Amino acid sequence: MSNLHRSAEAAVAKAREHGLTVATGESLTAGMIAAVLADTPGASAMLQGGIVAYQNEVKSGVLGVSAELLAEVGSVDGRVAEAMAAGTRTLCGADIGVSSTGVAGPDPHDGKAVGRVYIGIATASGSFASSYDFEGNRAEIRGQACAAALEQLLKALPS
Template sequence: MSPTADEAAASAVALAIERGVTVATAESLTAGMVAATLADTPGASGMLQGGVVAYQNAVKAGILGVSEELLSAVGSVDAGVAAAMADGARRACGADVGVSTTGVAGPLPHDGKPVGTVFIGVATQGGAAAHAYSFRGDRPSIRAQATAAALERLLECLVHADLPHVK
């Protein structure tokens, strides 16, 4: 069974601090929920560098450095965009790891993607990857599921990735 968002955040904070790894977020559909869940965890100031709420494509491009050509070609709900957002957060905040969320919380489809389509990006100095999800439920439920998935992916990265400063 998957950990709850709070459990994943607690484990991620503890492991990042133990390893001396810093984290940054870039969030679209979750609008800061990932960073807030991390920040709700005691000790988060030892690992959380910052975050960007990038709801609009202009912010994804201007602040996070996501290619305007990519955004024009595929829209904002895409694996490549999620990976680029995560890398942009990592670079913008000077962090070892970036994690991002982009997707469709509803109630209507967006960029030709159905409600519940979510991409979670994770980036380190070694590269970026994205993971696709299809969640069910209402808008708050999809956002909560995306937050939990992002924290799980962050924890997975911290456990398995060959990060700088890892002991």
């Protein structure tokens, strides 16, 4: 079993143990976080749903990310990741929202280098984002981002 699937199993178990629900708002990972969680037995008790918000119009129109913020900083930014997680949490009625945005390559985007990734987490007490600089091809960067999102989700869940 891969580390990715171990992390998903741990997140599903912790969320279920505490009766918490999770939703994903994904750009860079395009549904991968939700899919890995859904592959885990017991996920139906905690996974509310997920939104793939690849384009800025979806980030703003569906997830409620400020169009002004997107125009100012671009889609690859910690504040955008926070807003995506918060919007997803609200939209799906979940206890925790998890988001991903970043640059998988092959070219930089919005002035951010290939491999720059932000993972957002939103709970009732607020939201935060973590930044990462990954290396590899598109698939490897997306996989590393998914693993980072599961790690941040685990940290957000009660012990």
